[in-house]
Amino acid sequence: IQNAYLVAEMFVQEAGLSNVTFLKGISYHVLPTRPRRYDFAHIDGDHNYHAVVLDFILVDSMLEVGGLLVLDDVGKEIATRADNEGGPNRLLPHIFASGRYCIEVVSSNQALCTKLRDVA
Numbered sequence: 001i002q003n004a005y006l007v008a009e010m011f012v013q014e015a016g017l018s019n020v021t022f023l024k025g026i027s028y029h030v031l032p033t034r035p036r037r038y039d040f041a042h043i044d045g046d047h048n049y050h051a052v053v054l055d056f057i058l059v060d061s062m063l064e065v066g067g068l069l070v071l072d073d074v075g076k077e078i079a080t081r082a083d084n085e086g087g088p089n090r091l092l093p094h095i096f097a098s099g100r101y102c103i104e105v106v107s108s109n110q111a112l113c114t115k116l117r118d119v120a
Helices: 004-015 027-033 049-062 092-097
Strands: 038-043 063-072 101-105 110-115
Touching: 027 049, 038 049, 049 063, 092 101
Parallel strands: 038 063
Antiparallel strands: 063 110, 101 110
């Protein structure tokens, strides 16, 4: 796929959805400018642990209770690469330990996280 954004936009149009918003740009620049809440988020960005944690913190603050978060690149190949400090896979135990998400590994590379509650 040359341009994943165009492909995703095409799928949204074919599905007849009108309430989908794509945010393009560097996450820590774009997300703070969006003060609304969302029902779905897909984190597929930097594979470094610190960047994934920042993405999660920003997305978590915007995700509705009951909302779904897909965390991409949790597979072993990403997690064991020496240049990324464990990547998104290293974040999963922290999300689980918070008790605020139900986590389901849906493929060898993606986890579906359902938000159960906000921070108390």
